[in-house]
Amino acid sequence: MATLTVSPSQAQQFSFLPSPLTSNPPTTTTATATAANTASDAPPITTQTTPQTLTISLQNNTPSTAVYAYITGQTLSGTLYVLSSTGTTPFFPPNPITQTLTPIPSSSISIALGPPGLSRAVTIPRLAGARIWFSVGSQLQFFLNPISGAPQDGQGRGVALVEPSVMNESDTNYDKEWGFAEFTFNEYQLFGNVSMVDFVGRCPVSLGVIRDLPTDAKERQQEVEGMGYGSGLDRVVESLRQVGGNWEKLVIRRKQDGLVTRVLSPNSAVVMGAQRGERLFQGYYDGYVRDVWEKYRREDLVVDTQNKWGVVRGRVDSGTNLLTFPIPGSGTGGKITFGQPSAADIFSCSTGPFAFPPLPPNPTETDFDVQAFRGNVGARLAAAFNRSTLLINPNQPAGEQIGTFYKSNSVTNHYSRVVHENSPGGRGYAFPYDDVSRTEEENVAGTVAAGNPKVFVVAVGGGKVNFAALGTAVVESEVQTAADGAEKVEKRVVTGGENSGKPAGKVVKSENRGMRTGRGRVKRIRGLLRRAVGWVKG
Template sequence: MLRTLRSRLTAAAGAAALVGTLLTLGPPAQAAVPATIPLKITNNSGRGEPVYLYNLGTNLATGQQGWADAGGTFHPWPAGGNPPTPAPDAAITGPAAGQSATIRIPKFSGRVYFSYGQKLVFRLTTGGLVQPAVQNPSDPNRNILFNWSEYTLNDSGLWLNSTQVDMFSAPYAVGVQRSDGTTVSTGRLRAGGYSGFFNALRGQPGGWANLIQTRSDGTVLRALSPLYGVETGALPRTVLDDYINRVWQKYATSTLTVTPFADQPGTRYYGRVSGGVMNFTNGSGTVVTSFQKPDADSVFGCHRLLDAPNDAVRGPISRTLCAGFNRSTLLVNPNQPDTTSAGFYQDTVTNHYARKIHAQTVDGKAYAFAFDDVGHHESLVHDGSPLQAYLTLDPLS
């Protein structure tokens, strides 16, 4: 997740900062975002184990990687090694079941991890922090129940989300108290949604149940994302081939129109497949970018053959394609992106992981793949002058 969503949160925050700069001669500016804001963590999990919190990321003022303590003070990581060396213990004691605790988060682009029963293991290489990677059987965190939220806090405000891009695990909701005192939240599962998701995944033919990881004591720990399912062999690499092939066949004889910016309806690109390559042209007929036929890895990860750089043309087209493939809307709608979810995940070949997560959330929103924000279907809260942020640990039921 870090390689995709984090970069887009930072890009969004940077774009907002640029807009703010351009508007300095206009209306009075909103109140400045303080150096830290409170994050209230409420433990509604019903679990009796101790909870450990971690606030890890990049200091936006210095570009340094490190961690923040409960008071929001930043601590840069020391030099790592090869092989990796143990990172300093950055754990913050979290609230007991039924209790709340408040920490302060600084201007960061990072993650707030939480774990049940055991502290997480972090190590440092010469290139920086090694994040948990539980798709690896030897990862020291594989048998720990944990999850994380991602956020960016900068001079333009707070962006905070719940994420399932890497895995679906211990449930939680996020929220923000806005400058006017109102509170918005997202990410909460329906009653019974946690077990409902796993039961639904177990019932999905085609190897989808293989995404589930269970501890030796029977505890269900998580479901890996289909990207990691393909990478580890839990899902066959051909799992999306039928749909991808049908898309390529359709647009060999018809045109796919992409309007990537909701606020720029006149900016359109037109895709046609020729010689096995989908070429996109602008309104003048000039080819602006091209895509080889993707595979499941590229679709689930929104990378490789569907790489999405932070530019004004290829990235926006690619993210639209990625969303259309994951939601299986490209065959039924030649005008992308879709703005409503009514037609999502209707093909028998689709991202069933994402489909089942969205079905279990109260508001239908989730970050089940990297560009789930196309059309604003992501579980994200934002405010330009946040008073307080919230992270609520929900029941595993």
């Protein structure tokens, strides 16, 4: 497991960059324990300030009357946050938690969305590394673990959240129908994504944002439409069946009736397979990687960092057989190097040559800068390997053409290919650096972002976000949970929902492409290493 650490001044370059960005190893084999004691968000690159709280409209776009939502994350001071079932206040765990896998009563944190077509509004504070979980037909079970040696305060500090896992068959949630979307809401922006980095489930999600702009403003609303309920998963399954081989093994069926519950990403499948002694995709990319190495032994690989380091050129060193890039402005011949990645490294984007080497004792500002530079270049390499464009395009990502992704070579990330082919508008989020692109306009990642959000909309079940009915639904739901403040809530939501906001955005989105040291969180492989280095993340 790698850890990326940056200094406060280094963090000024990015809109979201924890310092340090760390992750604690799992403390249970039943599911993954994600500790909530990491550091808070970084300083801004813009003067934009978001509201102190955010309204989230949870829409039921499924045919089911039993749909539940859960919101988890970290406060900006680094403590665990779980929204209670009231939709307005946090859940406070018992104090102290002494046993591992202490269950959280589902009734304390599950938020029922009501019948199909209705919405439920909730309110959250600023959060980092947050998820909106949802389940259909039954409630999810979350657990708490004590963090060894960490004092507890009964308000989230000193405890770790054990989340549902798609990679552990003994998890009580394993056969249930569930999924999640990811977001960060800090002082400077809201960033959300539909996240299919771990799996594609039967119940997709769509995202929308209403921003603080005049009602006739062109950019008042953003939307990422999810796959169709059930039908999207079926199409992904059929596409992978046509590819065959290990790709068919990504399909997970419920043992009792054979129902397809989800399709794992290759990264998740590799991790899950290793637990059973299987070595899925071993050697899959080897021939392609060798060809890439031979190509760039003879010519330069040009990488546009789309950041302060500008354009850099790398070659495979014949002596070391490492892909080597000089560090801009080092003045001392400094360089970063990458060895040949395995298929598992390419799918995870965070192991092997894409892992961050440890910092030296008492690191300097230069050490932090080199880490960030390495992450930036590594993100672009990992994206190009997943899309299999390195043999046809020596200018990354400046020379990329979306039409060539996954098509120039039969050895490619077919999971990512079929996710995008079956997502409306081709917008999905299928591997950790799926947001690396030549320009913002060509970004195929399923993301929304706003520097001044009014309402964040999460439509469980995919399909179109119902912006037209949003104001009424939000008001009615909030009145139910806060009747004594109904008039105030109604005024805030209706005027906010109908006058959505101008994002802090242009600077954030244009300057930080591919430098995702936040929502490219360095914690993948099931909550361990959220990937670093992409647009702006959460």
